[in-house]
Structures are given as structure tokens and as C-alpha cells.
Amino acid sequence: MKKIALLSMDVEEWYHLDYIADRQANDLSMIDGLDCFLELADRHNVPTTLFTLTDLLKKVKVRLLAASQSGHEIALHGTQHKRPLEMSLEEFEEDCHQGVKAIKEELGIVPVGYRASCFSFDRERLDVLKDSVGMEYDSSRINFDAHPLYGSIDMSDFNQKSECLFVSENFSEFEMPTVNILGRNLPISGGGYLRIFPWWFLSFLIKRYIRKHKLFSIYIHPFEMSSKVPPKVPKLDTKTNFRFKYNIKSVPSKMEKLIKLLKSEGYEFMTYKQAHEYFSTEGDS
Numbered sequence: 001m002k003k004i005a006l007l008s009m010d011v012e013e014w015y016h017l018d019y020i021a022d023r024q025a026n027d028l029s030m031i032d033g034l035d036c037f038l039e040l041a042d043r044h045n046v047p048t049t050l051f052t053l054t055d056l057l058k059k060v061k062v063r064l065l066a067a068s069q070s071g072h073e074i075a076l077h078g079t080q081h082k083r084p085l086e087m088s089l090e091e092f093e094e095d096c097h098q099g100v101k102a103i104k105e106e107l108g109i110v111p112v113g114y115r116a117s118c119f120s121f122d123r124e125r126l127d128v129l130k131d132s133v134g135m136e137y138d139s140s141r142i143n144f145d146a147h148p149l150y151g152s153i154d155m156s157d158f159n160q161k162s163e164c165l166f167v168s169e170n171f172s173e174f175e176m177p178t179v180n181i182l183g184r185n186l187p188i189s190g191g192g193y194l195r196i197f198p199w200w201f202l203s204f205l206i207k208r209y210i211r212k213h214k215l216f217s218i219y220i221h222p223f224e225m226s227s228k229v230p231p232k233v234p235k236l237d238t239k240t241n242f243r244f245k246y247n248i249k250s251v252p253s254k255m256e257k258l259i260k261l262l263k264s265e266g267y268e269f270m271t272y273k274q275a276h277e278y279f280s281t282e283g284d285s
Contacts, residue, residue, distance in 0.1 A: 001162075001282060003210075004275055005267040006174065006217040007259070008139070009037050010115065011052040011060060014223035014230065016081040028231045031060060033222030036252060038067055040225075044259050046269040051077040051115040051139070051219075054102040061106055068109060073271035075113035076100060076135075083120035084140075092125050096133040113272050115219075116140035119176070123154040130171045137172040137276040139217070143185050161279060163213045172276045176217055179205050190219040195247045199254055203261060210265055215275075218258065224251045 014030045034050075041048045050067060052060070052074055068074055076099045078084075084092050096114070103111050114135050116125075121140035129135045141153045155173060158166035164175035176189035187193045188205045197205075210216050223230065230248060262269070270278065 001214050002278070003214045003265065003267040004216075004278070005262045005269045006049065006139075006215075006272055006275055007041065007046055007269060008049040008051060008115075008217070008219045008272065009034065009225075010077055010219060010221050011050050011056060011064075012077065012081055012221060013056065014221075014226075016053065016117075028228065029059075030223040030226035030228050030230070031056070032227060033225035034060060034063055036225040036227065037220065037222070037255075038063070038070075038072070040252065040255060040259070041072070042070060044256075044263075046259060047071045047073070047271045047274070048269075049073040049075050049113065049272045051075045051113070052103065052111075053077045053081055054079045054099045054106075055081075057102055057106045064107055068107065071271075073113070073273050074103060074107060074109050074111055075115065075272065076103065076111045077115055078117055081117045083118050084116045084125050085120040085122065089124060089128055093128050093132050096129065096135075100133065112136040113276070114138050114140070121153055126153055126173070130168075136170065137174060137272055139174040139176070139272060141166075141173055141175040142187060142189065143175065143178050161282075162215045164215050164217065165279060167279060170280060172279060174215075174217055174272060174275070176219070177209055177213070179209050181205075189217055191221065191224075194218070194220065194254055195224060195251055199250070199257060202254070203257070206258070206261065207265075210262065210267070216262065216267065220251065220255065224248060225255070 050072060064074055079095050079099050100111055103109055112135055114129055119140050119142045129138055155166040158168045160166050164177050166173040178185040178187050
């Protein structure tokens, strides 16, 4: 089996973060981080997957069309960044159908993959995604129970093809990687962890992981790649402000180092759709 790396972005604004309550309080956009991300990916000839929030489609339509023509994949991240576990099954199914319809109408693309906001997901919603919405893959699973918003997905009847890949018939579940430190799982998959950890520590953990496994996923957000200064948000407590802004300027250089590290270790970059198709035809070896 090839060594495969999956690089993705959750296309959303900074105010969609769940720990920022007054999400529309500031008109500042940091979506330019999408441009920075795509420029980096294209410079290194790396295809990516863009899990897109559809209430931003009109704002990013031109960017997404250009990205799709350059070999990047457009997937679904929901309509308004509402956590799926806060929705009923019926509401979740309708949200997915609306999202798929919006991407098809705006971009002429039918998305086949999904990632839940805040990894807020469970098996019931996975079955809706697979059986009722018609998705081919999901990327909403992370084995990290210390985070209060993350869900848990029962994969017991799926075939586990690798550390972070579960397959059932023509559907794939891609788990975000973690490493076990002193009996606790620690995420190394991106987002705040990429920002907060110093590169020497993060690269140590990633090297430890990728030298044992053949599939590695990482995700990022536009505000973490933006050239703009994060806004001052009223009534944001010290801990939340730290999570939002700490070490944010280090992200672009870390992303570049990460791409180079994965390539040096023999990893081939694919979109999630390409990886799903590859594993659908690959044997269990």
C-alpha cells in the first residue's frame, strides 16, 4: 500500500468558531487564508480537499471554481456550521441535502465527502450520510474524548484497513490521527494543535506516527493561514483568546515544513476522493 497524505481545509470564517459566541459581531473577513493555503499547495503540487461551509459559497465561488480546475476537491462542511449532534436526524439530513444542492447550483459540482463541524458526529448521523444523503466518505472521526464538543462514531462493523481508515462496502471513514502519550491520545491532525505546539515537538510526534503508519491526514482553517491580524472579540476570556490567537503567525511556515516532511518520508498527496477510490480498489495488504 502506498503512503498517502491528505491535506484539507475547513472553509469557514473565524467567527464560525464555536467558542466565539457573537459570531457576526465583526465584519472582518479572514477568508484570504484560503488563497494563501491554495498558493502553498499549488507551489508544492499538492492536491487538497476543501470542506466548504455553504453559507460562504457566494463569497468564495470564484476561488473554489479555480481550485477545482486546478485539481483540488470541493466537499461539504455543512450549511451554517451548526454541530450535527445539536440537530435531530431529520434536521441533519435536510442540512446535508441543502448543502449538496447549494454546491451543485453554485459550482456545478456534486460533493461526495463530508466533515462535521467540531467533529460533532455519531454513528446514527454517519448512517444518514451514507444511506440517505449518498456520500462516499466522511472525515469526522477523531479518537480524543477530552474535547467536550467531539462525538464518537461506532465503527465496529466496518473493516479497519489501517490505523485511521474504516471501510464498509463503497463508503470510507477517515479518522484524524492521534498519538498516545502517557496513556492519553493527543491530536496531531491540525487546527489548534498545529498552532499551539512548537514545531520541534509537533514534528517529533508526527515522525513517530508516520514511520509506523501509511495514512496521514491534516486539516487547517482560513483564519490560521490569513495575512490579517485576528480581531479583538469582546468578552472573550483569557483561555479562549489564547486558543484563538496564540502562535497563529507560525502556521504557514509549519504547513510548508509539514508538506516537505511528508514528501521526504515518501508520502503521496491525494484528495480524499482520490484516496477513497484508491482504497476501494486496494486489497487488505
